[in-house]
Amino acid sequence: MKAAPFSYVRPTRLGDVVAELVRADEDGGGKVIAGGQSLVPVLAMRLGRPATLVDITQVDELKQVGVVDGHLRVGAAVRQRRVERDHRGAVPLLSQALPWIGHREIRSRGTVCGSLAHADPSAELPAVARCLGATLDVAGPQGRRQISAEEFFSGAMTTTLGPTEVVTSVRMPLPREGEGFGFAEIARRHGDFALAGVAVRVRSRGGAVEEAAVATFGVSDRPRRRDLREELQGAVDRAGHDPDALARELGDAVAAMAEDVVTTGGDSHASPAYRRRLVRALGTRELARAYRSSLGRTAR
Missing domain, CATH: 3.30.390.50 (CO dehydrogenase flavoprotein, C-terminal domain)
Known part of the structure; x- marks a missing residue:
């Protein structure tokens, strides 16, 4: 099958991403796309029919990954393969899980935050986030907020993320002694x-x-x-x-x-x-x- 018709936008600023999601919510709903490895099959089978896809891959703020305040902070547009290759060992449990995700080609396109936001019950990264007590950073029309991994996942492919909100990053704690x-x-x-x-x-x-x-x-x-x-x-x-x-x-x-x-x-x-x-x-x-x-x- 092929996806139902949709509009496509690719903003370059986080504020514009939120604005596009608000606009899409008033006109049939929108979905954020980064790697597309989870979303595109859903669209192809017409299990989802958003009116607008909001591509976040050109937002520089969302491409950053690094250690901040004792956590590995991974931006929403960061590919899984980049973390697997360039930050191996920073968060040992994440490093152990990443090679099990699909195949290398999937990880070269798929994003860490995209897997979390998709919330597939069989996915590895949501379990890693729950085990580590990770925190997801979220932006929406009401501003920014943080959601613990414990609160984020509410059901199969369902999260507490609002329809006009976007995950901006996930923060996973670095290992401690012992x-x-x-x-x-x-x-x-x-x-x-x-x-x-x-x-x-x-x-x-x-x-x-x-x-x-x-x-x-x-x-x-x-x-x-x-x-x-x-x-x-x-x-x-x-x-x-x-x-x-x-x-x-x-x-x-x-x-x-x-x-x-x-x-x-x-x-x-x-x-x-x-x-x-x-x-x-x-x-x-x-x-x-x-x-x-x-x-x-x-x-x-």
């Missing part, structure tokens, strides 16, 4: 949508677990985040630092989490029960690995 990370997903083939996946962040001090966050994706209508600090500490107390023994001790706790977070119905690729088993297997392994990594990590 933090370790884990990421894993299962798909039928590399580049396919994930059947299930986990993003993990653990912080420890002197072997004691201070935080253990697990965010899941591909198993519900949005990324889900759970705190397993007490469960991980109990496993460490029983099994010590051996990753295999830790994974075994964590099995029941992660299985209980999987029962809670897996809410998607079955499909031709995987049943809910299979997705729960995947979450348990991936979650126990990555929690153990993240804990081991946290023991030897020092702040930059």
